[in-house]
Amino acid sequence: MEIIPAIDIRGGRCVRLLQGDYARETVYGEDPVAMAERWEAEGATRLHVVDLDGAREGQPTILPLLEHLCAAVHVPVQVGGGIRSLESARQALAAGAARVILGTSAALNPALAEEVFATLGEQAILGLDAREGIVAIHGWRETTGEAALAFAHRMKAAGARRIIYTDISRDGMLQGVNAAACAHLAAETGLPVIASGGVSTLADIHTLKELPGIEAAIIGKALYTGALSLTEALAASAGS
Template sequence: MILFPAIDLKDGRCVRLVQGDMAKATVFNDDPAAQAQAFEAQGFEYLHIVDLDGAFAGKPMNARAVESILAEIHIPAQLGGGVRDLATIDGWLGKGVSRIVIGTAAVRDPELVRRAARLFPGRIAVGIDARDGLVAVEGWAEVSTLAAVELGKRFEDAGVAAVIYTDIARDGLLRGLNVEATLALAEALTIPVIASGGLASLADVERLLKPDCAKLEGAITGRALYDGRLDPAQALDLIRLAKAPA
């Protein structure tokens, strides 16, 4: 299991939102590159970056901050937010992003996902952000009539590397992951699924290491890391111990 520390970017700074509400942003670090370096130094092996402004604008808005992060880290990073066309995907991959996360465009323009997955094998993920099981788009500002499982199934044969499933109702609230809904999606798909939204403590990490969660690729953690509820060393030690041969 991979534990992905999240860097959410708003106005060039690291923030955390509550249920995707841009008006409820807490700034945790004015220097995204320094935050990324800190996560790498703590032992994390893969970074999750979101351009929040880009998700609303439909185009990259925090490019300078993302580029500063990429210049300072040696671990891979996946990036989402404002990715709506092949030129943007190609540009970010060329600048060192390891994997691109496509969210809104996966609903509005599914062929983009298919073309990108063919052109960049293993480097395209789909972000499924759901409220009450229905997919939300445009930075979570709009809720569609499309069920999360239905969207995931549309890309079963597309060569997508992963699906990142976020329960919006839990995101930023530290109430724990929606393991039940995440596992239901994982069981319905052959694509690896990453859990997101609400990871609150070491108990969530322990839950993800149970046998029934073995199918999950990992989980994203944000606010719990920033406010100290989740100790990085303890969490990563648990994961390493679980991976060690018996």
């Protein structure tokens, strides 16, 4: 199981939000590129970058920074936040991203989702963000009323190849990952799932590692607070 450090960017800085709340922000670094280099040096094999301003504004806001970041590391970078069109997805890929994450746009525009998944294939990932099992959009500020599993099935039919599942209630809280929801999603859809939100202990990693269909875990706040070291997380995911 892959361990993917998260780099959330707002105003050009590395930050973490509590449950996606922009009013509850903690700054963990002024230089996202240096942070990316740090995680690569510590053993990361992939990085997860989120454009928080883009998620709110509906278009990418970090393309020059993303280009610099991708050029500075030798591991693949996946990026989400503000990818609301095929053009913006292509812009992120042109900046050096290996994969783009489609969230709000997939929920609101199924035809666009189908076009992006058909055009980009493995380079596009469905970002499924849920609050109490209901799909959340627009930087997690609104919910659609659709159940997460129903949405996942719709997106599989539209061509989605893999899912990043984030339980918003767990995100940034260091209260543990919602492993049951991740496992259920993987079992019901048959798609590989990347777990996100609340991964904060070695026990979380061991639990996820044993679940069929969970191919990776994204870790954010636990790495930044020191609750987990990347070295420990990588060892746990490898079975050490």
